[in-house]
Amino acid sequence: EVQLLESGGGLVQPGGSLRLSCVASGFTFSNFATSWVRQAPGKGLEWVSMIFGGGVGTYYADSVKGRFTISRDNSRNTLYLQMNSLRAEDSAVYYCAKQDGQLIGNYCFDYWGQGTLVTVSS
Amino acid sequence: QSVLTQPPSVSGAPGQRITFSCTGSSSNIGTGHDVHWYKQVPGTAPKLLIYGNNNRPSGVPDRFSGSKSGTSASLAITGLQAEDEADYYCQSYDDRLSGWVFGGGTKLTVL
Numbered sequence: 001e002v003q004l005l006e007s008g009g010g011l012v013q014p015g016g017s018l019r020l021s022c023v024a025s026g027f028t029f030s031n032f033a034t035s036w037v038r039q040a041p042g043k044g045l046e047w048v049s050m051i052f053g054g055g056v057g058t059y060y061a062d063s064v065k066g067r068f069t070i071s072r073d074n075s076r077n078t079l080y081l082q083m084n085s086l087r088a089e090d091s092a093v094y095y096c097a098k099q100d101g102q103l104i105g106n107y108c109f110d111y112w113g114q115g116t117l118v119t120v121s122s
Numbered sequence: 123q124s125v126l127t128q129p130p131s132v133s134g135a136p137g138q139r140i141t142f143s144c145t146g147s148s149s150n151i152g153t154g155h156d157v158h159w160y161k162q163v164p165g166t167a168p169k170l171l172i173y174g175n176n177n178r179p180s181g182v183p184d185r186f187s188g189s190k191s192g193t194s195a196s197l198a199i200t201g202l203q204a205e206d207e208a209d210y211y212c213q214s215y216d217d218r219l220s221g222w223v224f225g226g227g228t229k230l231t232v233l
Binding site: 035044045046047050059060061062095100101104105106107108109110111112113114115 | 162170179221222227
């Protein structure tokens with residue numbers, strides 16, 4: 001059974017930093033791209049960042065480019081998101097999501113974690 | 123403003139057939155990228171409902187179906203049930219943004 005378990009969320013002041021983690025199980029982690037997707041309170045889904053299975057090659061949404069860094073440790077089956085220079089508009093539930101598909105343009109998010117809440121406030 | 127456009131809400135009575143629309147552009151759906159659909163019950167994580175425009179993952183009832191034409195896609199639910207009440211999101215990839223994009227979501231109310 002595929003499982004994704006996020007952790008690391010919490011309350012942080014504007015301008016602060018936070019690192020999220022996502023531990024994966026039930027599939028060969030290194031074979032699949034994985035993303036972070038966030039959802040602000042009462043809002044829709046927003047893709048944040050993606051990293052290929054081998055760890056080489058990353059993508060970022062314009063809203064987080066230069067502030068967030070995605071990485072992974074395949075030996076620990078763990079995905080990370082380092083978030084710096086946090087803003088109030090970064091407040092959201094952050095989901096870790098496994099991706100699947102033949103071509104990058106056809107990737108879907110086939111499994112999701114339960115999410116971890118990040119609140120940026122003074 | 124979401125890259126993919128979905129109506130904010132739809133409603134239907136039990137047993138009815140309803141459809142959800144998802145409108146994109148030439149840089150995403152119109153380019154030929156697949157459309158995928160997700161169901162999210164408030165307070166829980168999204169769940170993949172339809173992938174590759176019209177394919178159902180194991181465990182998703184055949185009451186759910188998807189289609190795509192041009193720069194738009196649709197999700198249909200037949201035999202509407204109370205448990206279908208949720209938010210539904212479409213998703214694709216956008217070449218101009220070099221990233222994955224979602225619609226704003228449609229809230230389904232079962233009357």
